[in-house]
Amino acid sequence: MQRTLASAARCEGVGVHSGKRSAALFQPAKADAGIIFTRSDLAEKPAAQKELRAACQYLSGDKLSTELTNDHGVRLATVEHIMAALSGLGIDNARIAIDGPETPIMDGSAKEFVSACLRAGIAELPPPRKTLRILSPVRVREGDKYAEIVPARQFSVDITIDFADPAIGRQHYAAALSPDIFAKEIAPARTFGFADDLENLHKAGLARGASLENTIAIRDGAILNDEPLRFPDECVRHKALDAIGDLAMAGFPIQGAFRSFKGGHALNHALLRALLAKPDAWRIEREESAEAAPAPAPSRPTAEIRQ
Numbered sequence: 001m002q003r004t005l006a007s008a009a010r011c012e013g014v015g016v017h018s019g020k021r022s023a024a025l026f027q028p029a030k031a032d033a034g035i036i037f038t039r040s041d042l043a044e045k046p047a048a049q050k051e052l053r054a055a056c057q058y059l060s061g062d063k064l065s066t067e068l069t070n071d072h073g074v075r076l077a078t079v080e081h082i083m084a085a086l087s088g089l090g091i092d093n094a095r096i097a098i099d100g101p102e103t104p105i106m107d108g109s110a111k112e113f114v115s116a117c118l119r120a121g122i123a124e125l126p127p128p129r130k131t132l133r134i135l136s137p138v139r140v141r142e143g144d145k146y147a148e149i150v151p152a153r154q155f156s157v158d159i160t161i162d163f164a165d166p167a168i169g170r171q172h173y174a175a176a177l178s179p180d181i182f183a184k185e186i187a188p189a190r191t192f193g194f195a196d197d198l199e200n201l202h203k204a205g206l207a208r209g210a211s212l213e214n215t216i217a218i219r220d221g222a223i224l225n226d227e228p229l230r231f232p233d234e235c236v237r238h239k240a241l242d243a244i245g246d247l248a249m250a251g252f253p254i255q256g257a258f259r260s261f262k263g264g265h266a267l268n269h270a271l272l273r274a275l276l277a278k279p280d281a282w283r284i285e286r287e288e289s290a291e292a293a294p295a296p297a298p299s300r301p302t303a304e305i306r307q
């Protein structure tokens, strides 16, 4: 069965890049609706113009975050942690109203969004769940970095990062995803950044809302936050969180194994675009048919790509 939220729940905080306060209102949606964001601050616009569907063709943004832009030029920044929470909990359909140009960053993890969804409750909808089943491997590479997705019975992530700063160093995290594993092992992992980059980010109009309350700050092998690390490998777990949120832009839960080396948003987006541009590498199936016969009438999300 497909899943949505049973009621509404709200989170409020500051946008990590804009520095502006915003609130996210999580609400139920009908079967097959997918994940739809709404810019509720744009009161004067017709509903269709302020809606942003979470789908690959609306992806914009850069290597620092994942952003959606709709056909009317309306944008919403930093959607990846909300997308990760919904995907990690197996929520197929939801509407999320944001009253500003960027989602609230909360504590830099997906923990508060998971809590909001669990507060709202999860409801089942009669139609069967659809999954995007990987049929053949797809890989993208940039120098020594790569991201790939290969056929597998279950969605899993396998992530390696390698930073020169010994506060991070080389970290590896792998997990077969379930809502429980996501909520306990991945959702609480906070975003991270290097304190010495902050000045340049501010000059670029970014990270204006970043603080020790929402970002693990690293300088010269040390963590500057009062709060200790939530996991010894919290940074690579956050990369898993980001990848789960980015891959959720496929529009369907992925049945396949994701692996990345020194990856990030840009590489995740490139992989998703490469995957959807290769229609023989995947198929949309009803979930219960995944181990039996393929679904009789496969449908596909559009593979139209916007750079």
Ligand SMILES: [Zn+2]
Binding pocket: 080, 081, 191, 238, 241, 242
């Ligand atoms: Zn992130």
